[in-house]
């Protein structure tokens with residue numbers, strides 16, 4: 001039996017905006033999402049802000065009803081049998097909500113164990129097991145207010161696992177966590193999956209997804225744009241080279257100019273303080289594009305320019321750019337991702 005089945009899931013939000021005369025606006029957050037997750041699989045949902053990841057997770061974990069479509073968790077329909085679904089799932093979201101700061105980690109876990117109906121006999125053993133799993137043994141009597149973000153996140157995971165769920169939803173667990181703590185967190189998640197828990201993870205950190213996930217679905221604009229192993233997603237951009245340019249003060253107009261250079265397949269920019277890193281994907285062996293690309297950035301101060309092999313992040317950017325039509329090569333609704341895309345079923 002499959003752990004998760006999402007079939008043509010849709011969700012439209014209706015809200016009222018404007019004053020004094022309010023208007024009804026509808027947002028199609030999820031527009032027909034279909035995927036399957038096998039038991040014990042670590043499945044990643046990636047996508048830009050507003051792509052529909054959280055909405056999808058909320059439908060799978062019974063916090064939101066789908067507008068249409070169906071979803072099942074270990075065979076239980078999320079709309080018709082939410083109680084059975086809830087018994088089998090845990091939900092952990094990034095950020096600061098959901099723990100009692102004034103209580104110790106131990107008391108937090110005791111409190112939630114009561115709330116989740118974990119039997120008195122099982123409680124002590126389960127809490128000890130979980131403190132061990134998330135690496136908080138020795139710190140459990142300290143108040144949570146003194147915990148670092150990474151420790152809080154690990155405590156969140158322990159909380160989400162108290163009732164032995166078969167599926168754990170992890171929504172951006174490493175948000176705001178420093179690199180060393182994030183590495184520990186990844187180890188915890190990997191251990192969990194190795195022990196048989198099915199994990200559905202959303203993250204904005206590509207290296208994390210690459211390291212952890214068995215398979216990944218890239219969502220943009222409420223639709224699945226590509227689905228496959230990290231390796232198969234990377235193979236979408238195998239025929240590309242990546243140029244990384246350090247620059248100061250690149251604006252949207254210049255980025256568009258770079259995008260229009262013939263032979264350029266994708267462009268993105270990331271701010272690091274005053275410095276920006278502009279990533280340009282080109283066809284393989286297109287070293288003669290360096291000149292035209294740098295010319296398109298005319299007027300900005302350029303630092304180091306390097307060429308490298310494509311990564312999962314590059315594949316992700318290519319998929320999302322193609323889906324949102326930013327690369328200019330498509331107009332929007334790309335089913336299946338770049339160049340026909342990848343789509344792999346689970347071998348359940």
Ligand SMILES: Nc1ncnc2c1ncn2[C@@H]1O[C@H](COP(=O)(O)OP(=O)(O)OP(=O)(O)O)[C@@H](O)[C@H]1O
Nearest residue numbers: 013015027029047048049050051052053054055056
């Ligand atoms: N309660 C709501 N009412 C109206 N619109 C909403 C609501 N929640 C989300 N949306 C909209 O639905 C779309 C999808 O949002 P969602 O939170 O699912 O995206 P996401 O992929 O999780 O994004 P992020 O990475 O920023 O968390 C967005 O356009 C968002 O503005």
